[in-house]
């Protein structure tokens with residue numbers, strides 16, 4: 516690794532023949548020798564390159580070697596370059612070179628001793644290579660330290676996510692168990708009751724009227740079980756990206772109007788009322804089954820969390836979009852919770868009004884997004900909520 520570092524050497528002398536001779540002495544394949552005939556020339560090379568060593572002739576016309584060395588010591592980029600002075604006479608050594616303490620300085624005397632020149636240059640080049648390699652190692656260490664730090668933060672984040680996921684799964688399991696048990700309890704009670712009547716040959720319990728009511732009750736319980744299971748399946752379809760949208764042309768006004776009509780029993784059970792305001796048909800290309808699922812959830816929520824207040828439903832088009840609004844005047848949703856309710860398993864109502872799995876809005880938002888639309892909420896705690904679904908009238912894809 517050490518020898519792969521190219522070392523640049525600077526030699527400065529006003530006589531070209533001296534430069535050539537010196538170059539021949541110190542040149543090697545892994546070294547690059549730069550020659551300067553004056554201090555000025557040397558300075559511009561010094562600013563351009565990073566040198567392992569500068570060999571300066573002391574006696575030069577204009578700026579001499581010592582003056583050049585002083586300038587070098589005064590400049591950040593060049594102040595640590597080792598300097599070897601080449602001098603002809605001993606008396607020059609009396610020159611008080613101010614930068615002497617601040618860096619490696621050495622002397623060579625003319626006539627040059629070939630061996631001395633080579634070994635001095637070798638020493639400095641080796642030093643340069645070692646410090647260069649050290650610097651690289653320090654940098655590499657610093658890099659790997661930073662990488663480790665990053666990894667650690669990521670690990671911590673993942674751990675927090677995992678813990679959150681485990682908590683959510685546990686919560687989910689207990690909610691599912693509860694939600695499944697409710698209709699199953701209803702069904703088993705009904706069954707036991709009928710068994711009792713049968714055991715007593717009580718035909719009066721099975722008149723046509725009573726059978727109608729029984730079948731209706733059973734159907735409702737079974738439907739709610741199916742809906743739970745469908746919702747859970749939808750969540751896993753969304754997770755695996757397999758929620759499919761099958762668009763077809765239909766009238767949104769018609770769909771919502773049918774839904775509102777079919778909701779009559781739920782509206783009555785919630786002791787609420789539901790009113791539809793719609794202009795003409797709003798026709799577009801959407802997945803009718805999925806849009807029905809979304810509106811059904813919004814209507815169910817409005818009744819569930821509407822505190823018996825009247826529910827208003829609007830269908831209209833605006834800004835090239837089809838829009839459905841469902842407004843209730845119930846418990847409302849705080850601003851902080853308005854974001855949470857679109858996440859899976861999020862249920863925020865404190866007054867645990869017979870709630871569902873907390874999946875409805877999560878699934879709804881995914882369905883609407885898959886249509887290129889949006890679903891938004893406007894609400895204040897205690898002042899009811901307005902949910903608005905916007906669907907593009909012209910399907911882009």
Ligand SMILES: Nc1ncnc2c1ncn2[C@@H]1O[C@H](COP(=O)(O)OP(=O)(O)OP(=O)(O)O)[C@@H](O)[C@H]1O
Pocket residue numbers: 746812816817820821843845846847848856861862863864870871872873874875876877899900
């Ligand atoms: N109209 C509303 N008014 C007040 N809070 C609401 C309303 N709609 C939704 N929420 C809050 O948002 C939560 C999430 O709603 P979402 O429809 O996703 O789930 P859910 O109705 O509880 O269960 P699911 O729809 O899975 O049966 C609800 O639990 C409730 O706390």
Ligand SMILES: [Mg+2]
Pocket residue numbers: 812815816871874875876
């Ligand atoms: Mg819901």
